Amino acid sequence: MDTPEHASFLTACEGLEYALNRVDFPVETRNVASGRLMRDRLIGQVRDYFLPRARHLESPLTMVVGGSTGAGKSTLVNSLMRASVSASGVVRPTTRRPVLVHRAEDTAWMGPDRLLPHMPRVEHGSTKSGNDDQELEVCVSDAAPGGIALIDAPDLDSVSDDNRRLSRQLLEAADVWLFVTTANRYADAVPWAVLERAAERRIAVAVVLNRVPAGGGAEILADLRRLLAEKGLHPTLTVSISEQERDERGMLPESAVEGLRSWLDALGRDAEARADIAASSLAGxxxxxxADLAALQETVREQHEALEQLEHDVVAAQEAARKNIVDSMSDGALLRGEVLTRWQEFVGTGEWFRRLENGVGRVRDKLGNYLRGNPRRAERIESELESGLFRVIVEETATAVEDAHRAWYRDPAGRGLLDGDDLGHLPSDFSDRTQEEIRAWQQGIMTMMSTEGAGKRQRARFLSMGLNTAAVVLMIVVFSATGGLTGIEVGIAGGTGVVGLKLLEAIFGEDAVRRMAEQARSDLVKRIDELLDEAMEAFRARLPETEDAVRVIAETRQRMAAAGRELRSRERHVKKGGRE
Ligand SMILES: Nc1nc2c(ncn2[C@@H]2O[C@H](COP(=O)(O)OP(=O)(O)O)[C@@H](O)[C@H]2O)c(=O)[nH]1
Ligand SMILES: [Mg+2]
Structure with missing residues (x-):
């Protein structure tokens, strides 16, 4: 039965499995629990149902016997098999380990390579290994119908969590549900919640109304049918079994199970009828x-949005810090401090402007004298600038990590990622790293200026000023001006830098000063960005890598839907033209 439709359906199912296995729920969002449940259910359904069915459309029907505790499921299976294949009894839960019954001829289909691959098989009646919830007890019986894997499942409402989970998992693996309920308990809530799932999945359902008191059968059966129809369920078969005395082996008399047996036997003989059931359940x-994938997609989108928000929190805190630092570089905030104030007083007077007009040489000499008069003046200005810059970077970055931490802590998703840790403080080496970057920046300025000053024409002027002084003057220019550095703007930004600027321009030329100031500035900003990145890394390291899972699921949905349409069109074609 290797048709192209079949092959593309199988490929789509494999793609679905691959996509589901990559769906991750790393953060706490509103619907995270239902998302995880949905993903796990779908993974189970693909593994236990879609893939085996897609690989072998012709394999036996998986018929799972499901119902509430004590409904008589195991008793019914035993009576049908005319042997005690499944433990039945009053002590709950009785059926802990599901029992698979099949005919010897079908053995090749029953291994874990083709059916319920995750369940290790144990021989019928083998002593319990203690791992009942995982194992499948296998029983070969001549009384079993051909082409059917009949599975007696644990109770849907079992007292054991594992058993309840397993019974649902088995139902997801089924082509047909054999739903067993009793006259007393047919309206119970638990099985109906499961039957709603049956309706949603449009799986073939056969209903057994068990233990019907003499004379009450018709009325109860009619009510049950009505309830089923209300849920959109139209069972393939509905049988009732009246309350019976069981024989010494706990079995029901043959007459009681006759209706069910003849249905099963007929199905066992009719490969076409079985294929129809398998195909219609598969289509459903x-x-x-x-719809399940759409729901999954929404919960994954929610995750994605939560992660985006957390990343945004980090970016926003970092950008605010960056802006404040960069602003302080150009709004004169760094040109404070004692030494700088005195420099400002000194150079900021009108006298300097007059002198500038009279000739740069004299200004240079005057400045040179001022700085040379006390050799530590340039150094003190430099260290004043350095410590101002250091303070701004450290303070703003500390605020950024605090803000990011607070934003994450407010959000359950972020709090989960914080995992009880306090990220609201700077990395322990941050001060050292900041010092390091500032020094490297200053070093870079000196290197740049000595290269620039090595040109013949300016060499003498430059040397007479001194590299250190020139570097300090350039830093003042950088911190006193906005990026444009035109004379007017510099003037507006304050008198502090303008003298230095004019001086440097006289030595290096306007273009070179502009270039050097821009480079010094952008180099500093680059280093600040690196420092900020380092400080925020603790947050980023906790943000899990996310693939575009939303898109992957959307594509998977499309492929599965298309593959499903192809399968159905083939099914119609086969029906019209007769089976191959
Ligand atoms: N009187 C009577 N007892 C039954 C009938 N079916 C099951 N039982 C008993 O009800 C209890 C539960 O049966 P069991 O087959 O284990 O139910 P399961 O939990 O659905 O598998 C056992 O003690 C059975 O012997 C029945 O038709 N009539
Ligand atoms: Mg049972």
């Missing part, structure tokens, strides 16, 4: 899958 499952 493919249709229902889309």
């Amino acid at each position: 499952a493919v249709d229902a899958l889309d």
Whole structure:
């Protein structure tokens, strides 16, 4: 039965499995729990149902017997098999380990390579290994119908969590549900919640109304049918079994199970009828899958948005810090401090402007004398600038990590990623790193200026000023002006830099000063960005890598839907033209 439709359906199912295995829920969002449940259910459904079915459309029907505790499921299976294949009894839960019954001829289909691959098989009646919830007890029986894997499942409402989970998992793996309920308990809530899932999946359902008191059968059966129809369920078969005395082996008399047996035997003989059931259940499952994947997609989108918000919190805190630092570089905030104030007083007077007009040489000499008169003046200005810059970087960055921490802590998703840790403080080496970057920046300025000053024409002027002084003057120019550095703007930004600027321009030329100031400035900004990145890294390191899972799921939905349509069109074609 290797048709192209079949092959593309299988490929789509494999893609679905791959996509589901990559769906991750790393952060706490509103619907994270339901998202995880949905993902796990879908992974189970793909592994236990879609893939085996897609690989072998012709494999036996998986028929799972499901229902509430004590409904008589195991008793029914035993009576049908005319042997005690599944433990039944009053002590709950009785069926801990699901039992698979099949005919010897079908053995090749029943291994974990083709059916319920995650469940290790144990021989019927083998002593319990203690791992019942995972294992499948296998029983070969001549009384079993052909082409059917009949599985007696644990109770849907079992007292054991694992058993309840397993019974649902088995139902997801089924082509047909054999739903067993009793006259007393047919309206119970738990099985109906499961039947709603059956309707959603449009799986074939056969209903057994068990233990019907003499005479009450018709009325109860009619009510049950009505309830089923209300849920959109139209069972393939509905049988009732009246309350019976069981024989010494706990079995129901043959007459009680006659109706069910003849249905099963007929199905066992009719490969076409089985294929119809498998195909229609598969079509229903493919249709229902889309809604499940859509729901999954939403919970994944929610994750994605939460992560984006957390990343945004980090970026916003970092950008605010960057802006404040960069602003302080150009609004004169760094040109404070004692030494700088005195420099400002000294150079900021009108006298300097007059002198500038009279000739740069004299200004240079005057400045040179001022700085040379006390050799530590240039150094003190430099260290004043350095410590001002250091303070601004450290303070703003500390605020940024605090803000980011606070923003994350407010958000359950962020709090989960913080995992009890306090990220609201600077890395321990941050002060050292900041010093290091500032020094490297100053070093860079000196290197740049000595290269620039090595030109013949300016050499003498430059040397008479001294490299250190020139570097300090350039830093003052950088911190006193906005990026444009035109004379007018510099004037507006304050008198502090203008003298230095004019002086440097006389030595290096306007273009060179502009270039050097821009380079010094952008080099500093680059280093600040690096420092900020380092400080925020603790947050970024906790943001999990996310693939575009939303898109992957959307694509998977499309492929599954298309593959499902192809399968159905083939099904119609086969029906019209007769089976191959
Ligand atoms: N009287 C009577 N007892 C039954 C019938 N079916 C099951 N039982 C008993 O009800 C209890 C639960 O049956 P069991 O088959 O283990 O139910 P399961 O939990 O659905 O598998 C056992 O003690 C059975 O012997 C029945 O038709 N009539
Ligand atoms: Mg049982």
